[in-house]
Each structure stands twice: as C-alpha cells, then as structure tokens.
Amino acid sequence: MAKKTAPAPARKANAAFMKPVTPDAALAAVVGSAPLPRTELTKKLWDYIKKNGLQNPKAKTEIIADDKLKAVFNGKAKVTMFEMTKLVSGHVSA
Numbered sequence: 001m002a003k004k005t006a007p008a009p010a011r012k013a014n015a016a017f018m019k020p021v022t023p024d025a026a027l028a029a030v031v032g033s034a035p036l037p038r039t040e041l042t043k044k045l046w047d048y049i050k051k052n053g054l055q056n057p058k059a060k061t062e063i064i065a066d067d068k069l070k071a072v073f074n075g076k077a078k079v080t081m082f083e084m085t086k087l088v089s090g091h092v093s094a
Contacts, residue, residue: 019094026071027091038092045088 020035030045049055049063056062061081065073071086073079 021092021094024091024093026068027088029068030072041088041092042085045084 015021015094018037020037021041022035023031023033024040027041030048031041035046050071052066054064054066054069056064056078062086063069063073063079063081065077065079070077074090075086076087079087
C-alpha cells in the first residue's frame with residue numbers, strides 16, 4: 001500500500017526580492033521614482049519594453065534600448081534580458 005505524503009508547504013517569497021529598492025534618476029525615468037520591490041520593478045520595466053516595442057522580434061531575449069533605456073544600459077544600444085537584470089541592479093539602492 002502506497003504511503004500518502006503530506007502536501008508540500010507553500011513557497012515563501014524571498015525577502016530580498018520583496019524589500020523595496022529606490023531607483024536612481026535614469027531608472028526612475030522608466031519605472032517611476034517611488035521605492036518598490038525588485039519583482040515589481042522588473043514587471044514595470046517589462047511593461048515599458050512591451051508598450052514601446054523594444055523587444056527584438058527576431059531574438060526575443062534581446063532588448064533594443066530607446067533613449068531612456070540607454071541611460072540605464074550604460075549607453076548600450078542592445079542588451080540581452082539577462083544582461084539587463086545585471087545592469088538594472090547598478091541603478092537601485094536599498
């Protein structure tokens with residue numbers, strides 16, 4: 001007879017991701033200046049990218065920077081979504 005296992009406990013959100021961070025001036029031009037959790041910041045950044053059609057249709061992992069995003073991407077015209085996460089981290093303070 002098979003033993004019944006208890007349901008897995010619900011995953012807790014990582015406290016580090018939920019702690020509000022403050023965007024600097026360059027990032028605030030895209031997501032606003034109010035402190036917000038990293039998860040929300042990333043969501044707003046993607047909303048901006050999609051609203052302005054800045055995702056490369058041929059390579060979905062590539063983001064094409066407009067003037068506001070170039071300031072966040074340290075002047076780069078294109079970055080990958082993985083590179084974007086790293087670059088955005090340099091524009092927030094805890």
